[in-house]
Each structure stands twice: as C-alpha cells, then as structure tokens.
Amino acid sequence: MRINPIILFLFVFSFCSCFDDKGNYDYHEVAEITIENIPEVVEVLGNSDHIVVNPKVVSSLEGEIGKENANFEFSYKIEKKLGGVLVSGQHWVDLNPSGSLDLDTLAAFAADTYIAWFSVTDKRSGVQTSKTFDIKVSSPTYEGWMVLCDEGEEERVRMDMISVISAERVIPAYDLLTSLGLPELKHAKGIGFYPNRYANPADLIYVMSAEGTYMLDRETFKTDESLEIGNVDFIIPPVNEYVVYYTAVNGTSIAGALANLCVTDAGNAYAQVRDYSGPAFEYPINTSERGKTPEYKVAPYVGVSMARPGNGRAALLYDTDNKRFVGWKYGYVADAMQILTPVADTEDGLFSFKTGMELVYMESTRYSGGLVYSILQDAEGKRCIYGINMSNNGFVQEAKYENLNAPDFDKATIFAFHSLFPYMFYAVGNKVYLHNLGTNTTYPMNTIALGENETVTMLKFNLYRQCSLNDLNNQSDEFMARQYELMVGSYNTAAPDNNGGKLGFYPVDGVNNSVTKRAEYSGFAKIKDVVYRERR
Structure with a gap:
C-alpha cells in the first residue's frame, strides 16, 4: 500500500513537536502546605x-x-x-x-x-x-466593676471600668461614656443597678449626678437625653430635682425586685411597685396622703434587707425635718404603697425611732438576715450607731452602739459596714480604721498604706444583687467572696493630671480584725461609687 507523502510528513512533524514539547515543559510536584x-x-x-x-x-x-x-x-x-x-x-x-x-x-x-x-x-x-x-x-462594658468618678476641679462625671474579660484577664478602661452619649454632667452621686429577668425592662443601670440621672443600655452602655430617668421611669417627671439615690426592695419572685425606691436632691422619695401598681414612679411618697404635696424631706438613703428573696418587704428612710425614721411597706392597697409612715416605737425598744438627731449615714447589709446600720449625731456632735433589722416585714430594733472607742470617728464622712462580721470601717484623710462593734475596739488598717498626698474617697462592699435572684449560684467560691472584700477608693492630690485615683480590694479577716490587699488598679479620677456589672 502506498502512503501519501503529505500525510507522512504531517505525522513526522507532529511526533517531533511532541518530542520537543516534552523536553521543554518544566514539571513540578505540588507542595503540601501545613499551617x-x-x-x-x-x-x-x-x-x-x-x-x-x-x-x-x-x-x-x-x-x-x-x-x-x-x-x-x-x-x-x-x-x-x-x-x-x-x-x-x-x-x-x-x-x-x-x-x-x-x-x-x-x-x-x-x-x-x-x-x-x-x-x-x-x-x-x-x-x-x-x-x-x-x-x-x-466589650469593656460587658462585665466588671463600674467605677463612677468626678474628674478635675469641675468634677465632671466620668465612668471608668475594671473590665473582666476572663478569670485570668482583668483590664481597666477609662472614660467610657463620653463617646457613648452621656451629656456633660457635674458631681457624681452614685450608680443604680437593678437586676431583672422581666422582658421589659431588662437589667437597669443608672448613672446619678447632681445634674441628671441617665439609664445606660445594658449591653452597650449607650445613653442620651431620651434615657434621662424622668423620661423613662416617671409618670410625672420631677421638676428641678434629680435622683441621687436608687435601690431595689427584694421580692419573693426570682424574676425581679418587689419595688424600686429613689430619693432626689430635693429630699423627695418615690416608689415604683413593679408587680402591682404600675411600672413607673408616681407622686412623692414623703407624705401622709397619696398625691399630696410633700410634708417633709428625707435623707438620700434607703435601707433594705440585702438577704435572700422574700426576706424583706419593707424599706427604711429618714425624715430630716422631724429627725425620725419613716418606713415603706409592701401591701395590697396601692395608696398605702405610695406613702411613708413614721416608724412606731415599742415599749421595750432600745431607742426611739424619733431620734432627734441628724442622720450621718445609712447602709443596708446581709448581717443578721438583713440589718440596716444608721450613724446618727446629736447636737453636741457625739455619734452613735443604730442597727435596725429589716427581715420579714418589720423594723426591729436589734442594736445600739454608744460611747464608741473610735479615734476621729466624729470627723469621718466615709463608712462601710461588713455583712459577715460586726465590723464598721471608716476613713479620715489617708487613714482607714476597722471598728469591731462587738468589742468596741478600733484597729488602724496599716495594711492600707496611702501616701501623704492621698486621701480616701470611698469605702464600700459590693454585695451582688443577683444573689437575690438566685442567678449567681454557678459562680466560683472565689468570685462570690469578692462581695465581702473591702473596696478602698483613694486619690492622689499631687497627681499631674486628673487620673490620680486608685481602687484597692482587701479581703477581711474576721478572726484577726485585719485586711490584706488582693489587688489594686490605678488611673481613675476621684472615685465616688463602684458597682459590679453582673452577668448571669
């Protein structure tokens, strides 16, 4: 058979081209990459x-x-x-x-x-x-210690925070609310915190000042003029008065508090009964008849039981005009829950509820099932301490401490009472003292060492509020013990900027009447209040 020369030529050319291509192509093995x-x-x-x-x-x-x-x-x-x-x-x-x-x-x-x-x-x-x-x-605002401060000579309200990112990582963050919508305010008063399981509202956080009180978004801490407490929590917003004290009365329900009470700088008190008469504050309750014009002024304190749910259904306030204790109680008549009533004396009482003295300080504790301590001062400047038990639904006189062996106690303006031991702490200048109420003995806390240019601006125990809702039972013993540590806020007046504030945490030794420093954080302004931002 004869082969076509043209076909033969094309076959040979193609074969050679393939041969050349094989020789010129660079073959590579694909690498395996590990990260x-x-x-x-x-x-x-x-x-x-x-x-x-x-x-x-x-x-x-x-x-x-x-x-x-x-x-x-x-x-x-x-x-x-x-x-x-x-x-x-x-x-x-x-x-x-x-x-x-x-x-x-x-x-x-x-x-x-x-x-x-x-x-x-x-x-x-x-x-x-x-x-x-x-x-x-x-978020730096997710969980941790909210640190409310006054900054500089003008005392600009500033919120710092000790952010708890994890158990191993705790980081201070500063001036958080300026960029989150808080108006320019002066003279910080305190932080209001009310944990709540109800869908609306959820946990409430308030920043209180002499120029306004603002609710913070529970997740972001954002706020603005629309979240001023008068706009969100009052039926009739107060005029020319500002909320400076805010607390909750525990109820039997683990969903939330029985009621919230607040006091304004004008000396008026208000009650918000959450499960009965409505979701907002109404008229002032420092009166004998609902809706009537206030008849006297009250001090900026509200005493409640800080023990388990349902342990206390009452609140203690102080009439500064008539120098007497007045009370609020939960009941089933709305009118009765919108007035305060003078606390009646008993025949075998330790003291008269109509004290005739000035109230210097009041603090709620868990001691003895819900003891409220009050420091009172007579016309000669002598001070005494009354202990009123708020458990159940009454005002039970439990303790009276007079003739205290406490150096400079009459000069002190900063105090804190422990919930596990009968201890009162007080500060004068840069010195902190522990007074054992049981033995009438005072111990200088030399382990709280502050410099000559430092002064104490706050003493406090941060009792977890969600313990009352049984929401913190899954926390470690170490975490739960934090609420019984003495928090000491101090400020260095020689600081070259407005950040001379420190916050120290001191576990309390109930046997040896002493404290030891666990941790300390710095860089704050003048600390006025500290509240732990709890998370479930």
Missing part, C-alpha cells in the same frame, strides 16, 4: 486590644515559608460566626489588606464571636491552603 501556631480562639477587648496572629507556614518541598517569600501570598478574613452583616453591608472584612504573613490589627468590632480564615496561596500553582480560628471580641 501551625494559630490558636483556636483569640480573645480581645473591642477597640482596645489588637488581634495578633503569628502563624508558621511549612512547605513539604521548601521548608518554612517566610514573610519575604514572593511565591506566596497571605490573607486574613473575618465574619460573624453566627452569620449576619459585619460592617457597611458586608458579611466579611479583609483584616490584612497588605497581604503580610503576620497579623497585628486593632479589634475594631462590636462584642461578639467571629470566625476568621487565614489562607496561604502558592501563586505559581494557584493552590490555596487555609485554617480557621475564632475571635472573641469582648
């Missing part, structure tokens, strides 16, 4: 910490890949772990526009859990290898 040194979870504080990752990338052919290797490119992307828009309509964000191997970027995200992808791409083959990890962003 190491990336944690499963990176925990950061939003808008404070940086997200830092330093991965180790290894090629089965080339060994460890360094950041200078031009054959590879790197990428970090992040999105919400449970889905949803992240920012500006995007579901994910490129954390690493520069394409560097290592990541170091500000955690500028809201508190949430995110999932991140780290990917390595071999630019020669286009093969990509990736590894995921979680990024848990916590």
